[in-house]
Amino acid sequence: MSDSFATRTTLDVNGRKVAIHSLAKLGERFDIKRLPFSMKILLENLLRNEDGVSVTKASIEAVANWKASDESDTEIAFTPARVVLQDFTGVPCVVDLAAMRDAVKALGGNPEDINPLVPAELVIDHSVQVDVFGTPEALDLNGKIEFERNMERYSFLRWGQKAFDNFKVVPPNTGIVHQVNLENLARVVMVNDADGEAMAYPDTVFGTDSHTTMINGIGVLGWGVGGIEAEAAMLGQPSSMLIPQVVGFKLTGKLPEGATATDLVLTVTQMLRSHGVVGKFVEFFGDGLDHLPLADRATIANMAPEYGATCGIFPIDDESLNYLRLSGRSDEQVALVEAYAKAQGMWRTSDEAEYSVVLGLDMGKVLPSLAGPKRPQDRVLLSDMKANFQENVKPFTIARDNKRSNEDARFVDEGGGSAVGNREVLSNGFAEIQMNGEKLKLRDGAVVIAAITSCTNTSNPAVMLGAGLLARNAVAKGLTSAPWVKTSLGPGSLVVTDYLKKAGVMDDLESLGFHVVGYGCTTCIGNSGPLPTEVSAGIAHADLVVTSVLSGNRNFEGRVHAEVKMNYLASPPLVVAYALAGTTDIDLTSEPLGQDRDGKDVFLKDIWPSNKEIGDVIAATVGPELFKQNYADVFKGDSRWNQIASPDGNAFAWDEASTYIKNPPYFDGMTMDVGTIRDIEGARVLGLFGDSITTDHISPAGNIKKDSPAGRFLMERGVQPADFNSYGSRRGNDDVMVRGTFANIRIKNLMFDGEEGGNTLHFPSREKLAIYDAAQKYKAEDVPLVVMAGKEYGTGSSRDWAAKGTNLLGVKAVIAESFERIHRSNLVGMGVLPLQFNEGDSIASLGLKGDEVISITGLKDGEAKVAQVVARREDGSELAFEAKVLLLTPKEVEYFRHGGILHYVLRQLAAKSKAA
Incomplete structure (x- = not known):
């Protein structure tokens, strides 16, 4: 490697000498001190590579001379x-790597070159799925069902762990x-061999899940990417990006x-989404960090995809070290x-860096909130x-009344619950059911x-123990969860279960289901099962x-459960509270959750634990011993695994009859x-789509419907509906997944005037x-396809599928008002051209109906910035308009000419292998 600025030097750490690329040395020529923490990490990355x-x-000079106000090209x-x-995202990555071994061999290269060059760790x-709930046997029974459903996938992953170097699997x-x-x-800081010397450098990471940004909370720069970009990174390919703007977010005060x-x-999500930070870094600073535990920082960093940023990072400080010791x-x-x-100027100090723009929040003004009913950025005060x-139920009830206006009222008992009803009952939005004899x-x-689910909150002892203490207080007053509520607790790790038990609140949580x-x-x-x-x-x-309340980060339409139309994100304590209330049609700040044993109203404020109480329990229960014992042999797995x-063998033996794992096309x-x-x-x-079409809409992860193309495909191969599993579990089979693309039950093609x-x-x-x-019909007719959409196309999970x-359906271009990063x-990486309507143009303003024949010209082999x-x-x-070509870097143009990033990598490796 080169060292144009002579920054390689030695750092002494308690007598242990490691090489580093010194930013202090570079600072003798450039004003490095003013750079944000995240830019310093980027700068070191360039120096070292x-x-x-x-x-x-x-x-290197471009980043060292970074101008905060400029939008760099x-x-x-x-x-x-x-x-x-x-x-879910890792299985198709390993499938692709296995396929690339076959492909590089066909091109005359060495299959052994297809091997991760950096540590790659997959967590199952x-x-x-929550098939069983509300019983002490739920964990064991759900695990048993999980292994039965996914045995073929898990066998494949165990093959991958043996076949590929630098690849490890954390079992279920x-x-x-x-x-x-x-x-x-x-690691936060990594050490590896470089030219025979131990080199220390910042831990940076790509993850095939958009919430990879959670690791930003401890000062690790990383973000979610699609599987194809992750595969390229594993194979040693750098990721092409524009020098980002960095939005500073100043936190002051402390939570009330x-x-x-x-x-x-x-x-924070509402503020940043409203401001607009797509494609930008967000960096948190300010004296509020003095009062912000690492788990809270990780909670904020986790939801960077929801506020639209590439990352949401916190600098390294004493709290970071405390957490490393704790864990x-x-x-x-x-x-x-x-x-x-x-040594590198990456330690948090009171000095403020330069930022592209600065937002601020006094944490003392934060109020209890939820978000929903279908987007995480739509915050709702608990009182509202x-x-x-x-307000949000009105469109559903109007549609329901219109739907039934010309029908006789019928309520057929299908063996679930008893049924009573007439037109008036149905229109008023209730049904009588019978559960457990009641x-x-x-x-x-x-x-x-x-x-209580998902990574956002189940990493945080304050909200998890807060939920447990609230449950304890509720049980003490004789409250119970409403009988129609499907309750579940999915801890983020074994450590969480241990500290809930140690605090003595697990029994109370279980008493409420x-x-x-x-x-x-x-x-x-x-x-959700x-x-x-x-019900x-x-x-x-x-x-x-009906509604769901979950401590998650995603509540998009059709995601949580097909029968649930409105979904609200909430803290774990509020999840418990709404289970007690049994409805979202309630004001928990003024209406009772229920009655105690004496018939006296119990309000949320009566059972809510104090911040001091939660803090005392954390101090008494969460310690290093819990982490050490649970992670002592993290890659080993249990007896089932x-x-x-x-x-x-180093080449995978594909089974043509498999409906889980298939060699992709x-x-x-390829030549x-x-x-x-x-x-x-x-x-x-x-397809002609509106705003906020998510990757859930495009590539569902939930249940496979029996009468869908994917369902019919599976049944034709002898798979019964009970064994369909989910779309996410079948991402290793392109035949299933291409049939599931744009198959979400909630997606609305504007050709049908709002029909789902x-x-x-x-x-x-x-x-x-x-x-x-x-x-398929268009493919037989040799007709290329385009998709058109509104704003924020592709919001959500980092799904390469x-x-x-989209590519396998024959779509050559997607034209949208804006895209998620x-x-x-991912579209570029798969050879699908992303185009953006000019400002002010849209499907509606241009009068597009979806019946047009489309021509896209003037691409100039990828050099054009605007297409006709x-x-x-x-x-x-004819209607003519311009659209921006969103091939943002020369490297992306090169990838596109190859047909995608994986094709580019394959040709590079095959050529290198032949030359050797």
């Missing part, structure tokens, strides 16, 4: 130190990927009594982190929840799912608008010849078809 090709002297190459995967946490029932990363995998870290992060890291590692951060529900009225607003159901991302990812039969029947019979048989017929970026002629519109479901019109026949079926499926990158789009209507008239 300077090779004169991907990273040049000019790249300078490209740099960032090389993460490691990669973290979860199993997305496959457990350990914890959620981001919490395991925070509690154990993160009754407010939680969840309330804080929902407030069982060695004294040597803690000393290294402290010495390195202080009743009004929020009543007649109940299930109403609009009923909370049918109350889940919050038994541990598994260690993984359950309800938040859509693995079936509702009780009686499900009541919802269907009366077309009820170790009994799984897996094949041997991306590399079929060493590089293509060109051609204009698109004679395309048809596959993954359908489209085929032209010129005007036949209504499932989107997959229409795409949202791009892979990760999905735009012509939409020819059925009457022969």
